[in-house]
Amino acid sequence: xxxxxxxxxxxxxxxxxxxxxxLTEINAPKTISSSxxxxxxxxYRRIKVAADKSMAYSVRSRRIWSxxxxxxxxxxxxxxxxxxxGRRASVKTRTTASHGKExxxxxxxxxxxxxxxxxxxxxxxxxxxxxNLLDETAHYIKCLTTQGxxxxxxxxxxxxxx
Amino acid sequence: xxxxxxxxxxxQPAWNTEVLNCATEKVGNHFRNPNWDNxxxxxxxxxxxxxxMVSSPAASxxxxxxxxxxxxxxxxxxxxxxxxxxxxxxTTPLNSPPSFDFSMVNLLNRSTLTPFSADPGFAERAARxxxxxxxxxxxxxxxxxxxxxxxxxxxxxNVNGSQSNKNSGSDKKNSGVLRSSSPENAESGVSKEESxxxxxxxxxxxxxxxxxxxxxxxxxxxxxxxxAVDAKVASENDESNSKRSRRDGAPAGNGNAKxxxxxxxxxxxxxxxxxxxxxxxxxxxGQATDSHSLAERVRREKxxxxxxxxxxxxxxxxKVTGKAVMLDEIxxxxxxxxxxxxxxxxxxxxxxxxxxxxxxxxxxxxMFESRGPLPHGVYSIDSSPAFPYGYxxxxxxxxxxxxxxxxxxxxxxxxxxxFQLPSIDRFTDAHxxxxxxxxxxxxxxxxxGFAQNQPQSYQGSIPTGQVKMEL
Numbered sequence: 001x002x003x004x005x006x007x008x009x010x011x012x013x014x015x016x017x018x019x020x021x022x023l024t025e026i027n028a029p030k031t032i033s034s035s036x037x038x039x040x041x042x043x044y045r046r047i048k049v050a051a052d053k054s055m056a057y058s059v060r061s062r063r064i065w066s067x068x069x070x071x072x073x074x075x076x077x078x079x080x081x082x083x084x085x086g087r088r089a090s091v092k093t094r095t096t097a098s099h100g101k102e103x104x105x106x107x108x109x110x111x112x113x114x115x116x117x118x119x120x121x122x123x124x125x126x127x128x129x130x131x132n133l134l135d136e137t138a139h140y141i142k143c144l145t146t147q148g149x150x151x152x153x154x155x156x157x158x159x160x161x162x
Numbered sequence: 163x164x165x166x167x168x169x170x171x172x173x174q175p176a177w178n179t180e181v182l183n184c185a186t187e188k189v190g191n192h193f194r195n196p197n198w199d200n201x202x203x204x205x206x207x208x209x210x211x212x213x214x215m216v217s218s219p220a221a222s223x224x225x226x227x228x229x230x231x232x233x234x235x236x237x238x239x240x241x242x243x244x245x246x247x248x249x250x251x252x253t254t255p256l257n258s259p260p261s262f263d264f265s266m267v268n269l270l271n272r273s274t275l276t277p278f279s280a281d282p283g284f285a286e287r288a289a290r291x292x293x294x295x296x297x298x299x300x301x302x303x304x305x306x307x308x309x310x311x312x313x314x315x316x317x318x319x320n321v322n323g324s325q326s327n328k329n330s331g332s333d334k335k336n337s338g339v340l341r342s343s344s345p346e347n348a349e350s351g352v353s354k355e356e357s358x359x360x361x362x363x364x365x366x367x368x369x370x371x372x373x374x375x376x377x378x379x380x381x382x383x384x385x386x387x388x389x390a391v392d393a394k395v396a397s398e399n400d401e402s403n404s405k406r407s408r409r410d411g412a413p414a415g416n417g418n419a420k421x422x423x424x425x426x427x428x429x430x431x432x433x434x435x436x437x438x439x440x441x442x443x444x445x446x447x448g449q450a451t452d453s454h455s456l457a458e459r460v461r462r463e464k465x466x467x468x469x470x471x472x473x474x475x476x477x478x479x480x481k482v483t484g485k486a487v488m489l490d491e492i493x494x495x496x497x498x499x500x501x502x503x504x505x506x507x508x509x510x511x512x513x514x515x516x517x518x519x520x521x522x523x524x525x526x527x528x529m530f531e532s533r534g535p536l537p538h539g540v541y542s543i544d545s546s547p548a549f550p551y552g553y554x555x556x557x558x559x560x561x562x563x564x565x566x567x568x569x570x571x572x573x574x575x576x577x578x579x580x581f582q583l584p585s586i587d588r589f590t591d592a593h594x595x596x597x598x599x600x601x602x603x604x605x606x607x608x609x610x611g612f613a614q615n616q617p618q619s620y621q622g623s624i625p626t627g628q629v630k631m632e633l
Contacts, residue, residue, distance in 0.1 A: 044511035114489035134468035
């Protein structure tokens, strides 16, 4: 619906700028990469948080999911470990659960199961009705692709220069 | 009755204009009351509807299909005009619950169902009496009409509305037709026209139109419903689907009993479900017309509109039909995108980053470059082949494993424990064409980056290697 509002180049540039800044902050203290999995994992998490945060900041508060993401990141920073582990587990269960439920047929306009899953996937989706949820999902998908693209390009260039 | 037939049969157009003028003067003034602000827009259709009603080409036993269609359309419009007074938020000016009509409809339906079709005169008289009774006048058109408007608006909506809703499979149409017909009968005393009109409409409907199966046969309710259906058919070409749906909803009345409406809604929903695909949404005829079903229909249309948009966004969903499957695809896609980002960030974490200013400049250049070759379609490119993780269901993992250099093995092994694998299984290259575009862009970017940093042995091998990895 708001495809016009989302200018790919501007979103990408905003996201990229922020993400790069975050990356430099993350990588600055450690010029020598320690290949221990734990440190790599920590760095990975920080990078992911940076990616999510920069994406959410690029969208500001225009979208419900961006606001939810920012809020979640802020609260998560207080209780980081538990939340991240819990999220992972829930993602795993969601993945398996969705496969099982795909065979179900739903009549009528209200598709409760998939809507529930979608709500869990899209940040901040719990409080939205289906109509807004689909809107947010569309915008979220666009931003996710942008995010992935930028992170990927960043990874490529980083690999290239090291 | 007889005079109407005589009048109507030969000179339809002239008659129409005459009645039009007469009706306009009488009714139009009334409709321009402050209470009927919405009717300003409706004066013309009302006039036309009136003319059509009065003329009643249906009086002739050999109905001209075109005329009947027009007449039915006018009838429907008339019904809509009559309803304009109680416009809800979802109703266009043409829509409004019929205030006075309900009383007529109620009485009409109650009095005789089967006999109505059999003996039009009786029903007409009953309608007229009801009309007059409500109006308290036996006079001309205006008084009973106005009285019925005033009265029914306040009192009888709920009762009559429920009745009318029950009676017709297509509530709005039935009520609309009856509404339109009853005032006509009252004013012109052409009760026979109404029945004949409805009868002819019914005959026409039975043959050609997409009549609702739930509409009961052999009952009086059928008559208004076919008429309404025809009216709707006639008006279909003129109005948009959304407007039509709203119009359908409006006449049923905003304050009608929900129970009856729900029953009708179920009927209408059942009938409308088969033809309704979330991609092609057309206004269903014979829908319940209360505000709830109307709002729900609007909501459903919005949802289907968004589903269509999402379908364009998610690759490979063009063949998918149905909301459930579509939602499943969307869910899978979002999950894969999220895991994709996680994987990429993990990959980034393993790379020893030497972030210098050049990198930022490089990336800014990359953004600048990507604007060109990848215009607004960048998202589709990103999604499908962009990374090696283009989203497509059911394809293998091997390209990723082979292409990624050793530095990623560690995090990758870590990831194997987690949820990444099942989602990565879905990563594939979807569109080779887009992939080629991506490849060119990527090559240019990477080469640019390498050229800026330092010419190294990577320059030749890694870019191509990585490009190969993608494909």
